[in-house]
Amino acid sequence: MTALPPRTRNRLAKERRILDSALKVFADQGYSGTSMDAIAALAGVSKPTLYQYFGSKEQLFGAIMAEQRDTMLGAFEEPDGLGLVPELWAFSWHYAGTVLRPEFLSLARLIIGEAQRFPEIGRAYQAAGPERMLAGMMDYLMARKAEGRLTFDDAEMAAEDLWGLVLSAPRNRALHDPENLPSRADLNRFITNGLRVFLKAYSTDPATDLAQLQALSEQGPAQGTP
């Protein structure tokens, strides 16, 4: 990583300020509700600068979406060898901490709200976020199946089940009601219950696993999660 010429550094900094401001305003007001003036004001640049950097409102919107999509890549990380139940537990909390963050929810609302006008963006986001996550989860679950810890026929469905059991309910609520994010206790309830059902359906040793889950649930969230 070599030093950039000052021009370039300045340009990049301004580009960053514009992108950040635009994301904020778009997420807040929607595409049509957002004015280029508002973005320029928040970024502290003039309107022509906006246009010099991004060409048009639609292109600026596209640039943000592309960036957010890229940012989302690699969200799934292989867990760290704690054993099945702690891994699922950690994963659930980690993912909840990502997916229920206010900015993440705002972005999701924006994308959903504009999906009719910008279908490619909704599709691209789907491919870069949820589908990637799903693929990672499938790999993980198949590895556990190979070890004899889980049993299922259709790995994709198993991965979907995990997500649907653990996070769909709080996320749906949060999407509709931005001001009432689930509390830590709420999440504990959703996650514990979701994993319980998952393990009942898929574990090769449900009794042990459920006991371990119960213990984790009583300790509270995994460390390092919001």
Place this chain on the structure above:
Amino acid sequence: MTALPPRTRNRLAKERRILDSALKVFADQGYSGTSMDAIAALAGVSKPTLYQYFGSKEQLFGAIMAEQRDTMLGAFEEPDGLGLVPELWAFSWHYAGTVLRPEFLSLARLIIGEAQRFPEIGRAYQAAGPERMLAGMMDYLMARKAEGRLTFDDAEMAAEDLWGLVLSAPRNRALHDPENLPSRADLNRFITNGLRVFLKAYSTDPATDLAQLQALSEQGPAQGTP
């Protein structure tokens, strides 16, 4: 219900045309993207009439949302005594047929997209739709528990699980990608799998229930569902 004077009938008809047109345009273009001109044109009335009937764009939006919320009430119907598994099966297909209808999805996208600007609306919709449905489902599940057909501790969680297992995945995809609605075969896969997991976790007689589910799955969707 007595006959209305013609003036009133006329007024009601016009009100209806306005509401229908407005819903269509709002769902299509979002709140900010919708112009009162577009609504007036589609409804075939003049703009001042719009304002006479509904006061302002925001109030018109509110009126539509209130109406849609009311329309949604009672979406849950007690099933008809076919027994647990066919009832869950029928319910899943019926609900999928509601929730994945394009107009319903458009409305949901609209509400989610505007949830930041109109938080009461998102909240109200949540209370009138999903929560009501959830309550109905809880009652149903508790009745089955009382009959000894199901076993669980937390009825709310069980109801959430059913929804999360059966419909959250296709609905989420459809929200992001309006042009790729799930096919009948896709739905069959999601519903069959979701109910299988649900029964594994909650049925008091899983072996019998899963066999019955398998039979239904091979027959295809319940009759009368889209």
Place this chain on the structure above:
Amino acid sequence: MTALPPRTRNRLAKERRILDSALKVFADQGYSGTSMDAIAALAGVSKPTLYQYFGSKEQLFGAIMAEQRDTMLGAFEEPDGLGLVPELWAFSWHYAGTVLRPEFLSLARLIIGEAQRFPEIGRAYQAAGPERMLAGMMDYLMARKAEGRLTFDDAEMAAEDLWGLVLSAPRNRALHDPENLPSRADLNRFITNGLRVFLKAYSTDPATDLAQLQALSEQGPAQGTP
């Protein structure tokens, strides 16, 4: 011609004010140099009203040009039986009084200046103005030929010659130099000279005709011409 409803009368009056103002501003500033604000201000209406009446700048421009084109129709009038030379004399002065009027010149400059961007308009104006005039003149000249007063082979060329001899020089100067319109005396010189050459070339009795022309020239312009 029946009385119009007041709405319509009002509308027509406003339309007229807009067209007049727009013609003035366009002729003054050219198409690109004209702002809708300037037109609206001069017409005393708001900008949206402009758009309600004429849709867009380009359409407003087109409307003006169409109207001016129609106005120009019938500019050629059969002279009134004074005999060949007085008729040509009267016609020349009448036509000079039309074609060298400042507004007419401004319009011509506008059309010529925008001919590259609006080729149909230049063409349409050509067809409605000069070509129509030419056709009228051809008819007139052919009638005089039939009477034995003139002699020529190509009536179109004869008509072009008349125009080219009498008015092309002052008009060309005026097009380039709006502030120096030819004086009455200048015109007298151009017209007298042009008709003299025309008669030398085409008259069957040049001696008599030239004498008559000389007399007219000494009396000054035909009555009723500017």
Place this chain on the structure above:
Amino acid sequence: MTALPPRTRNRLAKERRILDSALKVFADQGYSGTSMDAIAALAGVSKPTLYQYFGSKEQLFGAIMAEQRDTMLGAFEEPDGLGLVPELWAFSWHYAGTVLRPEFLSLARLIIGEAQRFPEIGRAYQAAGPERMLAGMMDYLMARKAEGRLTFDDAEMAAEDLWGLVLSAPRNRALHDPENLPSRADLNRFITNGLRVFLKAYSTDPATDLAQLQALSEQGPAQGTP
């Protein structure tokens, strides 16, 4: 003319590129329709360079016009001793080939279109082009008069007549309708006819001259004319 230092050569080359590009764009889009960006892009220089070289849009426009005016000087060349009729014939074709060239017409449209906003330019162009040409022609005609080949009182009028008879019609058409330039055959008709009228009016030996003209007309355009 000594070698210039490279800096200066570079500067001159750049100046030239700017002037050429600007002329093209101005002629195409008119003064108001032309953006400094467009000129800079076509010239391959940056906008500040434009301003450094020419100060402002208006000054750049003035510089182009001054240059074009100078370019036009000396357009009239003494003919080469072929005798009256061939000389007039050659002159007419040569002048038609200049005045009806597309770039020349574009420039004329530009000047006429902007004559109201830039009156000095129209006036200057008039003085440098047409009037100079006219003066040359007057000298030529007076020389022929001195030789007894022509007869007239007012040399200026005779010169105007020649122009008005031969070229005003095709030029006027071309000014209004840029896409329909007159064909070679059209020009032959205009020129032959115009010279015929001129000779009838001014020649001291019309019979001989008209016969010679007829022969030239049947041979077609003078050599070396477009």
Place this chain on the structure above:
DNA sequence: TATGAATGAGCATTCATTCAT
């Protein structure tokens, strides 16, 4: 000297809203 980057002011156009009829 030449330029990438920046901007205040202006452009055509559209919006939610309100009179006058």
Place this chain on the structure above:
DNA sequence: CATGAATGAATGCTCATTCAT
């Protein structure tokens, strides 16, 4: 009661011009 007509205030975007480098 309903509407044609009107408008102040934006909106997305572009322009001639000028810094900072």
